[in-house]
Amino acid sequence: MALSDLYSNVQILLRWVHVLAGIIWIGHLYFFNFVNVPFQGKIAPDVKKAVNPELLPRALFWFRWGAMFTFVIGLVLFTQLYMYQGGGHFGPTSLFHDEQGLTSRAVWILGGMVLGTIMWFNVWFIIWPAQQKIIRGVRDGKPADPALPKRALMASRLNAYLSGPMLFGMLAASHYGGMNLATAVVAIVLGLAVIWHFIGISPKAGSSI
Ligand code: HEM
Known part of the structure; x- marks a missing residue:
C-alpha cells in the first residue's frame, strides 16, 4: 500500500471518519x-x-x-466497496455478489446497515424533535405533551438495543466472513443480551462511590 493508491487511501479515511462519528453517536446514545x-x-x-x-x-x-456523519459516510463507504467497479463505472462488485448470489460479507453489512438506518431515522425524526419540545417546555416552565418523553425514551431504548446487533454486522462484514442462520442468531441474541444487561445494571452502576 502506498500513498499513491488513491482507492485504498480514500477507503481508510472513510472508515476512520465513519468509526469516529459512530463512536460520537453511540457514545452519546449510551x-x-x-x-x-x-x-x-x-x-x-x-x-x-x-x-x-x-x-x-x-x-x-x-x-x-454524529448520527448524520456516520450514516452518510457509511453510505459512501458502501458505494465504494460494493457498488464501484473502478474507472468511473458503478455497479455491484465481487464483494457484493458472486456465482452463488449475495456474498456473506454483503449480507452482514446489509443487515447492519438496515439496523443503522432505522437508528438514524429514530434520531432525526423521533428523538430530536421530541427533545426539542421537551427542553423548550422545561426552560419556559410549560411542560410539553406528556406523551413526548415516553416516545423519545422508547425510540432511544430501541436504538440502544439495535446497536448491539448493528455493530456486530458492521464488524463481521470484513472481519468474520461466514454468515448463516446460526451466526445471525448469535449476533442478534448476543447483541441484545449485552445491551439488556447494561440497561439492567445502569440505575445502580457507579452510584455507590
Ligand atoms: C447508520 C448507518 C450505517 C451505515 C450505512 C454503515 C455502513 C458501513 C459500511 C459500508 C462499512 C464497511 C463494511 C465492509 O468493510 O465491508 C461499515 C463498517 C463499519 N462500521 Fe458502519 N455503518 C453504519 C452505522 C455504523 C455505526 C453507528 C457504527 C458505530 C460505531 C459503525 C461502525 C462501523 C465499524 C466499526 C465498521 C468496521 C470498520 C472496519 O473494520 O474497517 N457503523 N459501516
Whole structure:
C-alpha cells in the first residue's frame, strides 16, 4: 500500500471518519440510556430546570450530528466497496455478489446497515424533535405533551438495543466472513443480551462511590 493508491487511501479515511462519528453517536446514545435516564429520575424539578437546558442541547448536538456523519459516510463507504467497479463505472462488485448470489460479507453489512438506518431515522425524526419540545417546555416552565418523553425514551431504548446487533454486522462484514442462520442468531441474541444487561445494571452502576 502506498500513498499513491488513491482507492485504498480514500477507503481508510472513510472508515476512520465513519468509526469516529459512530463512536460520537453511540457514545452519546449510551450516555443517555445508561447514565442520564437513571440520573433524571434522581434529581429535583428545580435542578432539572437549571441543568437540562444547558446539558441536553450540548449532548444532543454531538448525538444527532454524529448520527448524520456516520450514516452518510457509511453510505459512501458502501458505494465504494460494493457498488464501484473502478474507472468511473458503478455497479455491484465481487464483494457484493458472486456465482452463488449475495456474498456473506454483503449480507452482514446489509443487515447492519438496515439496523443503522432505522437508528438514524429514530434520531432525526423521533428523538430530536421530541427533545426539542421537551427542553423548550422545561426552560419556559410549560411542560410539553406528556406523551413526548415516553416516545423519545422508547425510540432511544430501541436504538440502544439495535446497536448491539448493528455493530456486530458492521464488524463481521470484513472481519468474520461466514454468515448463516446460526451466526445471525448469535449476533442478534448476543447483541441484545449485552445491551439488556447494561440497561439492567445502569440505575445502580457507579452510584455507590
Ligand atoms: C447508520 C448507518 C450505517 C451505515 C450505512 C454503515 C455502513 C458501513 C459500511 C459500508 C462499512 C464497511 C463494511 C465492509 O468493510 O465491508 C461499515 C463498517 C463499519 N462500521 Fe458502519 N455503518 C453504519 C452505522 C455504523 C455505526 C453507528 C457504527 C458505530 C460505531 C459503525 C461502525 C462501523 C465499524 C466499526 C465498521 C468496521 C470498520 C472496519 O473494520 O474497517 N457503523 N459501516
